[in-house]
Amino acid sequence: MSSKTSAVRIVNFTKRFGSFTAVDNLNLEIYDREIFGFLGPNGSGKTTTLLTIATVYKPTSGDIYVYGHSVTKEDYEVRKLVGIAFQDPKALWIDKVQDLLEWHARVVGLSRVEAKNVVKEVLETLELWDHRNKYFYQLSGGTRKKVELAKVLIQRPRLAILDEPTAQVDVPTKHKLWDIIKMMRDEGSTIIIATNDMFEAEKVCERIGIIYKGRLVTVDTISGLKDKIPKGDVIEVTIEGDGLRDRLLSMLSEIGRVDYSGNVIRVFVERAEEKALFVADMLRSAGVKVKSLMIKEPTLDDVFMYFTGARLIESSQ
Numbered sequence: 232m233s234s235k236t237s238a239v240r241i242v243n244f245t246k247r248f249g250s251f252t253a254v255d256n257l258n259l260e261i262y263d264r265e266i267f268g269f270l271g272p273n274g275s276g277k278t279t280t281l282l283t284i285a286t287v288y289k290p291t292s293g294d295i296y297v298y299g300h301s302v303t304k305e306d307y308e309v310r311k312l313v314g315i316a317f318q319d320p321k322a323l324w325i326d327k328v329q330d331l332l333e334w335h336a337r338v339v340g341l342s343r344v345e346a347k348n349v350v351k352e353v354l355e356t357l358e359l360w361d362h363r364n365k366y367f368y369q370l371s372g373g374t375r376k377k378v379e380l381a382k383v384l385i386q387r388p389r390l391a392i393l394d395e396p397t398a399q400v401d402v403p404t405k406h407k408l409w410d411i412i413k414m415m416r417d418e419g420s421t422i423i424i425a426t427n428d429m430f431e432a433e434k435v436c437e438r439i440g441i442i443y444k445g446r447l448v449t450v451d452t453i454s455g456l457k458d459k460i461p462k463g464d465v466i467e468v469t470i471e472g473d474g475l476r477d478r479l480l481s482m483l484s485e486i487g488r489v490d491y492s493g494n495v496i497r498v499f500v501e502r503a504e505e506k507a508l509f510v511a512d513m514l515r516s517a518g519v520k521v522k523s524l525m526i527k528e529p530t531l532d533d534v535f536m537y538f539t540g541a542r543l544i545e546s547s548q
């Protein structure tokens with residue numbers, strides 16, 4: 232039995248829209264003060280699950296318990312515990328950033344003075360200070376996402392739900408936001424993130440549930456997921472040119488599963504250190520010039536491929 236405290240317990244959760252099943256019999260436990268990620272391509276059911284945890288949708292069947300409170304029977308109690316940053320931030324066209332956030336701070340219970348102070352602090356933390364007097368409609372997509380995250384940062388909910396929190400945000404800012412998300416957890420929040428970005432999942436999440444076509448395919452820590460792939464080491468070879476494709480594919484597939492893209496060949500094996508030289512020799516004897524050869528861990532995309540037969544990157548486009 233686990234000694235970890237449960238933050239969210241999802242039991243036989245199914246959500247249908249008409250005859251379409253968006254989430255199919257999901258069972259999952261998310262622990263107090265962990266950063267949990269739902270990783271899956273567009274349309275896999277992540278947002279539907281998050282919105283149901285946040286009591287925006289009702290389950291078609293099954294139930295979800297947030298710190299013991301049922302989303303179907305105690306939605307008012309659940310709402311007191313949850314803060315959500317939506318996938319598509321929306322605001323009235325008249326809203327200026329600072330006014331919008333101060334209003335939000337008042338709604339989540341801060342006094343007028345507290346609201347002013349906290350909003351100022353959060354605007355500075357998220358480097359939004361220069362945008363404070365802009366109207367929401369004037370902001371770029373990435374800045375809107377930051378304003379959406381600011382709401383949760385102001386609220387500091389027991390359970391923070393972040394739907395693709397860094398989509399449309401530039402890479403240096405992504406890193407800053409990931410640090411802020413970790414800080415929120417360190418300061419007491421449980422975090423659930425939905426993402427189709429495997430780098431984001433790897434950078435911030437402690438455990439990941441891979442979700443595909445409405446089904447939870449597997450759940451584990453990042454290293455646990457990678458260990459689930461048999462023959463999970465990767466020999467990655469960059470060659471000159473991309474000729475001899477068929478010949479190389481058939482030669483190397485005797486050693487392990489082969490991915491061949493552009494001039495990069497990836498061979499999945501067990502004990503890569505022992506096989507790397509063998510692969511190099513094989514290529515050389517076939518007259519192929521090897522530019523580099525590296526032994527790598529599988530990526531989360533490899534894990535996704537192993538469990539679903541599809542590429543996360545391609546499925547998300």
Ligand SMILES: Nc1ncnc2c1ncn2[C@@H]1O[C@H](COP(=O)(O)OP(=O)(O)OP(=O)(O)O)[C@@H](O)[C@H]1O
Nearest residue numbers: 248253271272273274275276277278279280318427
């Ligand atoms: N309100 C709705 N009515 C009908 N179908 C819906 C509704 N909301 C979601 N769906 C469908 O349910 C499926 C899952 O959608 P969902 O938004 O949960 O996926 P997602 O994994 O969050 O993907 P994305 O990253 O694109 O938001 C999709 O096929 C979507 O079209």
